[in-house]
Amino acid sequence: MREREWMDKSSYTYGLHGTPTTFTLEERLCEIEGGKHCVLVPSGLAAIAQVNFAFLKTDDEILLPDHVYGPSKVLAAGELKNFGITCQYYDALNPDDLSQRISSKTKLVWLEAPGSVTLEFPSLMELIKRCKQKNILTALDNTWGAGIAFNAFDLTPDAEKNWGVDITVHALTKYPSGGGDVLMGSVMTHRDDLAQTLKLSHMRMGQMVGANDAEMVLRSLSTMRMRYLAQDSSARAVSQWLSTRAEIAQVLHPALPQSPGHAHWKALTCHPSSSPTGWAAGLLSVMIDARFTSQQVDAFCDGLNIFKLGYSWGGPMSLVVPYRLQTIRSQEQTHLQKGHLVRFAMGLEDADDLINDLQQSIAKNLKL
Ligand SMILES: Cc1ncc(COP(=O)(O)O)c(C=O)c1O
Structure with a gap:
């Protein structure tokens, strides 16, 4: 001893x-x-x-x-x-x-x-x-x-x-x-x-x-890489879809060319021999158009069936959290569009099901 x-x-x-x-x-x-x-x-x-x-x-x-x-x-x-x-x-x-x-x-x-x-x-x-x-x-x-x-x-x-x-x-x-x-x-x-x-x-x-x-x-x-890959792929599919929606002023996801700092992400993660498309995890955020009220944004989050309300990420279940940008930042955020900040964490559900879920809650709750 x-x-x-x-x-x-x-x-x-x-x-x-x-x-x-x-x-x-x-x-x-x-x-x-x-x-x-x-x-x-x-x-x-x-x-x-x-x-x-x-x-x-x-x-x-x-x-x-x-x-x-x-x-x-x-x-x-x-x-x-x-x-x-x-x-x-x-x-x-x-x-x-x-x-x-x-x-x-x-x-x-x-x-x-x-x-x-x-x-x-x-x-x-x-x-x-x-x-x-x-x-x-x-x-x-x-x-x-x-x-x-x-x-x-x-x-x-x-x-x-x-x-x-x-x-x-x-x-x-x-x-x-x-x-x-x-x-x-x-x-x-x-x-x-x-x-x-x-x-x-x-x-x-x-x-x-x-x-x-x-x-x-x-x-x-031992399954982390596979899970990371699956959530990365869903996050890209959902980001692409959200980018086409008029209700969304900005989609924040490092692999999207228009997302702030995309070039830095690309330089760090994309390598022609090992990882040509890079890795971007399973998180994405949006700025929902500023013309909506925060009650409408909350109703949209509540109206989701597959995405549950929750802070964490990396688990099997997709999660959504609405934030107030002004309470989490001290400096001016010139790279962000005005609007309501909402973060989504991909779980292990099918990406098409996640998109359908977003679509139905947008249709019900985000009408200008
Ligand atoms: C980037 C980041 N770091 C650290 C933490 C803290 O992790 P834990 O909840 O295990 O304390 C979190 C949790 O959400 C996080 O998002």
């Missing part, structure tokens, strides 16, 4: 330090994403918190993209502020805005591609370049990419080795779990020099997951 060592995963010591089941899941996640060190945490939001708490201290500043997953902003305005850590939002579509906000206090820059809910795709390469020039740590919420759409640790595989983000976080709750029935998150890095700080902080905060939950995610991982 005295000789056991949990840090290198060579032996079993105590549940909070990991078990053979959690070690296996960590290793498989590293294999998928090309990382070297991984810790599991009880949710995607816990993964975001874990990175902040492991690498920040009083008087540090973080930069969050304005389109970041909302609860990340709430955490910064709550616990981080209470601990004397400040936060600024930057415009992820404008790398100069990021550069201008970097100061001697900046310790960590968060990234998300595409942005939460509005799905505009930033130039990850340009944003990371600005951070690397100033030697600032970068962390990407890669839940959307799932380690499938692109290689976060090596964004330019033909050029320099391992040119990418320093840290990724995932809500394993989404694609890796796939069932919409497990909450879990991961933090991963390919940098040995960050791994120790991460593992010790994770252990001290007691952020481990239950082995039964880890086992459920392990079972689902």
Whole structure:
């Protein structure tokens, strides 16, 4: 017992330090994403918190993209502020805005591609370049990419080795779990020099997951690529159809040429030999024409039969959520049309059935 060592995963010591089941899941996640060190945490939001708490201290500043997953902003305005850590939002579509906000206090820059809910795709390469020039740590919420759409640790595989983000976080709750029935998150890095700080902080905060939950995610991982593919394909079909509808002012989906940041998505995910059409996950959002009232938009969402009301994504069931843009963004959104923001997450139903469902609720509820 005295000789056991949990840090290198060579032996079993105590549940909070990991078990053979959690070690296996960590290793498989590293294999998928090309990382070297991984810790599991009880949710995607816990993964975001874990990175902040492991690498920040009083008087540090973080930069969050304005389109970041909302609860990340709430955490910064709550616990981080209470601990004397400040936060600024930057415009992820404008790398100069990021550069201008970097100061001697900046310790960590968060990234998300595409942005939460509005799905505009930033130039990850340009944003990371600005951070690397100033030697600032970068962390990407890669839940959307799932380690499938692109290689976060090596964004330019033909050029320099391992040119990418320093840290990724995932809500394993989404694609890796796939069932919409497990909450879990991961933090991963390919940098040995960050791994120790991460593992010790994770252990001290007691952020481990239950082995039964880890086992459920392990079972689902083997079908993740197929599920991702199926939802990607439905999202493209539904996006194309919505683009033809007069009731919809704008369709936000990175693979649509007219969607903000499409060229950045294409540069990152489409490779002639491996993935000519790229990957774009199963999410899409729309701006419903501003002439409709929010009551009509709510009636449209309520009137859907296959799409259920719900926040999550990556599960078997299609979901819809209406948002109020002004409550989730601080900066002006010049790339978005005026209107009512609604997000759809594809499940595993047939795309034609999803389109028919949208059609019947539009016909009933969205009449000008
Ligand atoms: C992009 C993104 N990151 C993180 C999370 C948080 O995941 P969890 O619900 O497991 O805390 C979510 C959840 O919706 C998300 O959409």
